Amino acid sequence: MIHLVLNSPYLGGAERSAIEQASMSFEVSQLVFHIPKITTSIEDTDVYKFLQKKIPQCHISEFPFQKQLFQVSRTHFLSQIFGLLFIPIAVMKIYFYRKRMNLSKADVLWLNGNKAAVLFLMSLLCGEMQAKLVWHWRDYPSTSGMISLVKVLLKILKPKRLLLLANSLSVEKSLKAWRPISSIATDYVYNPSGEINLKEFLKVETLGIASMLAPWKGHHDVLLNISTNKKELQDLGIKRCLIFGEEIYQTSGEHAGYKKQLEKLIRKLNIQDFVFLKGNAMPVDIYSQIDLLVHSSVKAEPFGRVLIESFLAGIPVLSTGLGGAGEVIGEHFERGWVYQIHHPQDFFKQISNIILAKNTPEKLGLAKKWSYSINGQIPGKLKEVFQN
Amino acid sequence: MSIKILLTTPDYPPKLGGLSTFTSNLESILRQMGEVTLHVWDNVQQLTQFNSDQHFDWGIHVHFMGGVAAARFCKKNLNFIHGSEVAFTSPNFIKRTFKKIMKRKFISYLEESHWNLFISEFTRQFLVSKGLESDFSRDLVFHNLIDLKENQLFGPSFTQGPLQLVCIARDVPHKNIDGAITIAKNIQNQIKREVVLTINAMRDPSLHSNIKMVCLPNLSNEEREKIYQKSHFNLLPSLDFSSSGFFEGFGLTVLEAGKYGTPSIVFSDQGGQGESVHHRLTGWSDLYSNREQIPQYISEFDEVSYQQLRVNTFQHTIDNHDKNFYKALLDGVLK
Numbered sequence: 175m176i177h178l179v180l181n182s183p184y185l186g187g188a189e190r191s192a193i194e195q196a197s198m199s200f201e202v203s204q205l206v207f208h209i210p211k212i213t214t215s216i217e218d219t220d221v222y223k224f225l226q227k228k229i230p231q232c233h234i235s236e237f238p239f240q241k242q243l244f245q246v247s248r249t250h251f252l253s254q255i256f257g258l259l260f261i262p263i264a265v266m267k268i269y270f271y272r273k274r275m276n277l278s279k280a281d282v283l284w285l286n287g288n289k290a291a292v293l294f295l296m297s298l299l300c301g302e303m304q305a306k307l308v309w310h311w312r313d314y315p316s317t318s319g320m321i322s323l324v325k326v327l328l329k330i331l332k333p334k335r336l337l338l339l340a341n342s343l344s345v346e347k348s349l350k351a352w353r354p355i356s357s358i359a360t361d362y363v364y365n366p367s368g369e370i371n372l373k374e375f376l377k378v379e380t381l382g383i384a385s386m387l388a389p390w391k392g393h394h395d396v397l398l399n400i401s402t403n404k405k406e407l408q409d410l411g412i413k414r415c416l417i418f419g420e421e422i423y424q425t426s427g428e429h430a431g432y433k434k435q436l437e438k439l440i441r442k443l444n445i446q447d448f449v450f451l452k453g454n455a456m457p458v459d460i461y462s463q464i465d466l467l468v469h470s471s472v473k474a475e476p477f478g479r480v481l482i483e484s485f486l487a488g489i490p491v492l493s494t495g496l497g498g499a500g501e502v503i504g505e506h507f508e509r510g511w512v513y514q515i516h517h518p519q520d521f522f523k524q525i526s527n528i529i530l531a532k533n534t535p536e537k538l539g540l541a542k543k544w545s546y547s548i549n550g551q552i553p554g555k556l557k558e559v560f561q562n
Numbered sequence: 563m564s565i566k567i568l569l570t571t572p573d574y575p576p577k578l579g580g581l582s583t584f585t586s587n588l589e590s591i592l593r594q595m596g597e598v599t600l601h602v603w604d605n606v607q608q609l610t611q612f613n614s615d616q617h618f619d620w621g622i623h624v625h626f627m628g629g630v631a632a633a634r635f636c637k638k639n640l641n642f643i644h645g646s647e648v649a650f651t652s653p654n655f656i657k658r659t660f661k662k663i664m665k666r667k668f669i670s671y672l673e674e675s676h677w678n679l680f681i682s683e684f685t686r687q688f689l690v691s692k693g694l695e696s697d698f699s700r701d702l703v704f705h706n707l708i709d710l711k712e713n714q715l716f717g718p719s720f721t722q723g724p725l726q727l728v729c730i731a732r733d734v735p736h737k738n739i740d741g742a743i744t745i746a747k748n749i750q751n752q753i754k755r756e757v758v759l760t761i762n763a764m765r766d767p768s769l770h771s772n773i774k775m776v777c778l779p780n781l782s783n784e785e786r787e788k789i790y791q792k793s794h795f796n797l798l799p800s801l802d803f804s805s806s807g808f809f810e811g812f813g814l815t816v817l818e819a820g821k822y823g824t825p826s827i828v829f830s831d832q833g834g835q836g837e838s839v840h841h842r843l844t845g846w847s848d849l850y851s852n853r854e855q856i857p858q859y860i861s862e863f864d865e866v867s868y869q870q871l872r873v874n875t876f877q878h879t880i881d882n883h884d885k886n887f888y889k890a891l892l893d894g895v896l897k
Contacts, residue, residue, distance in 0.1 A: 389696075389698055394698040394699075394702065395703070398702050398704070398891075398894070401894030401895070402887070402890040402891055402893075402894050403890065404894075428690070428696045432698065434699075435697055435698045435699040436698070436699070438699035439698060439699040442676075442699060442895075442897065443894055443895065443897070444894075444897045472683070514840060514882070515683075515837075516682075516683065516703045516704065516705050516837065517705070517882045518887070518890070518891075519881055519882045519887060520878075520881065520882055523881060
C-alpha cells in the first residue's frame with residue numbers, strides 16, 4: 175500500500191504531478207491519498223475534486239494541519255519563529271493520525287512536499303514507522319529556516335528507510351549536497367504531463383505564460399520585455415499575451431500582492447490591449463489558446479512541468495532555461511529556445527527565431543518524442559524507487 | 563504637446579565617469595521625446611537649495627537624491643539605481659551619519675516614486691534588504707547599456723603568444739585587483755604558457771614575478787580601448803562588500819570589453835556582475851567558491867572554440883546593450 179501525503183489542499187503543480195504519477199504507476203487499490211485539512215472541508219478543495227476526476231473511487235483521507243503552520247512564510251524569520259510555537263501540537267496530531275490510520279502497515283509513505291514531510295518526519299520522534307519514507311522534493315532545498323532544523327532532526331533520527339526523491343537531476347544534485355547523512359538515498363524522476371491535445375504549428379499570434387503568480391516566475395520581466403518590443407512583436411504577427419495562473423501561496427513574503435502589482439504594471443506600461451490575466455485554467459484550455467509558451471522563471475526551476483505539456487501540445491517553448499528547466503530544454507537547446515533574463519532584445523530575438531526559423535517544426539517533433547519517452551519511464555522508475 | 567522633463571544628475575561631461583556617460587546617453591534619448599531641463603548638482607547642500615519656477619511632467623533622476631530634492635516639482639518621478647548609492651553609508655563620518663538619519667526619508671521617496679529602474683536584480687534585492695517594500699509594479703531591472711560606436715570584433719590569436727588578461731578598475735578593496743593577480747597566476751600554472759596581466763593600478767611586479775604584470779595607472783581612454791581589443795579575457799573579480807557599502811552594481815567593464823568581443827570572468831554571487839556575464843556564453847560567471855575552476859575553463863579552449871566565444875560575446879553585447887535601447891525602455895515607461 176502506498177500512502178501519498180499531499181502538501182496542500184490547493185491544486186498546484188506539485189499536487190497535480192504527484193496525483194498523475196500515482197495514477198499512471200499504481201492500481202487504485204494500492205493507493206491512499208492524504209489531504210491536509212486547513213480550513214474548509216476537503217470535499218470543497220481543488221485537490222479533492224481533481225482526485226475524484228482523475229482516480230474515481232480512490233481512498234481519500236484528511237489529516238490535521240495547523241492553519242498557522244500552513245501560513246508560515248518561506249522567507250520571513252519572524253513568521254517561522256511564530257510557526258515553531260505550533261509544531262508540538264501539530265506533530266502530536268500527526269502521530270495520533272498515523273495510529274488511527276494504521277500507517278505502520280503501509281509499504282510506502284510518499285511525502286509530497288516539505289510542509290507535510292517535516293511534520294510526518296517529526297512524528298517519528300514519538301514513534302517509529304516501518305514504512306519506507308519517500309520525501310518527494312519538487313524544489314531546491316532551502317539553506318535556512320525550518321529546513322535547516324530538519325537537517326538536525328534527520329541527524330538525530332537517522333531514518334533507515336528514507337529516500338529523497340527529486341523531480342530533476344538538478345534538484346537531486348542539490349539534495350545530495352544538502353543531506354545531513356550520506357547514507358540517505360537520493361534519486362530523481364521527472365514530473366509527468368497530463369493528456370494534452372496536439373496542435374499544428376502554423377503561426378504565432380498568442381504568447382502564453384502558465385504558472386502560479388509569484389515574483390520568481392518572472393511575469394514582471396516579461397511585461398517589461400513586451401512593453402519595450404510591443405510594436406516589433408505586433409509586426410511579427412503577435413496579437414496578445416495570455417497569462418494563466420493565480421497566487422496560490424497563502425503565506426507572507428515578497429510574493430504577497432504580486433497579482434495586484436502585475437495588474438498595475440500592465441496599466442502603467444499601457445499594454446492592457448496586449449496582455450491579459452486569465453486566472454486559472456485547465457491545461458487543455460491553456461494550450462488550445464496559445465501558440466508559444468514563455469517560461470519566464472527568474473530563479474532556477476526545479477523542473478518545469480509546463481514545458482513538457484507544451485512539448486506534447488506541439489507548442490514551442492521559450493524559457494529562461496535555469497536549473498531543471500535547462501535539462502528539459504536540452505544542453506544544446508535541442509528541444510526549445512532560451513532567452514536571458516532582463517534582456518528585452520534577446521527576448522524578442524528568440525521569439526523572432528521561433529517564428530522565422532525553418533527548423534522549428536523539427537525541433538517541436540524532437541521535443542514531443544522526448545516527452546513521450548519521459549512519461550513512459552515514470553511508472554517503472556517509481557516502482558523501482560519504492561521497492562528498493 | 564511635448565512632455566516636460568527634468569533630468570537631474572551629479573555627473574555630466576566633461577566630468578569623467580560612468581554616471582557622466584550614462585547621463586549624456588540618457589539626455590540624447592530624452593531630447594527626442596520632449597523638452598528637457600538639465601540640472602547638475604555637485605553636493606547635498608546644492609540639492610537642498612534646489613528650486614524651480616517650472617513644473618515638469620517627469621523627473622528623471624540619475625541619482626535618487628536628485629529626486630528627493632526635486633520631486634515636488636514633478637508630477638511623476640523615475641529613478642535610476644546603480645548600486646552602492648543605496649547602501650546609505652560612506653567612509654566619511656559626517657556623510658555616513660547624514661545618510662543614516664535620512665535613510666527612512668530616502669526609502670519613502672523611492673517607495674512613492676513612479677518607477678525605480680535598477681541596474682541589476684542584485685541591487686534591487688539589496689535595497690529591499692535595506693527596507694524598501696518590494697513592489698514589482700514600480701521596481702524594474704534594466705541592465706546597463708553603452709555607446710557602441712566603433713564597436714568591432716577583434717580576434718587575437720588564442721594559441722600564439724602570451725595569454726593577455728586585463729583588469730581595469732579603481733584600486734579599492736571591493737574591486738579585488740589582487741584577486742585578479744591570483745587568477746592570472748593560477749591560469750599560468752595550469753596552461754604552462756606566459757600570462758600577461760594589465761592593470762590600471764600600481765603593484766610591485768617583483769612580488770609577482772611568476773607572471774608578467776603591466777601596471778598602467780594613468781590609462782587614457784584610447785589606451786584602455788586598445789588593451790581591451792587585444793586582451794583574451796577581461797577580469798572583474800569584484801567582491802561583495804555590501805555590508806560596508808561597496809559592491810558592483812553591474813560591471814560596465816564587461817560591456818566595454820564585450821564590444822570588441824573580449825569575454826569576461828566574474829564571480830556570479832558577489833554582486834550585479836553575475837548578471838552581466840552569461841556563463842560559457844560570454845565568459846565565465848560562477849560562484850566565488852568555484853574560482854579554482856577558472857584555469858581549467860581557460861585550458862579547455864582551442865583556437866576555434868575561443869574565437870566562437872568572442873563572436874558570442876560580441877554579438878550578445880551589440881544585440882542587447884546598445885544605448886539606443888533606452889528609447890524603447892523610455893517609450894514604454896514614460897506614459
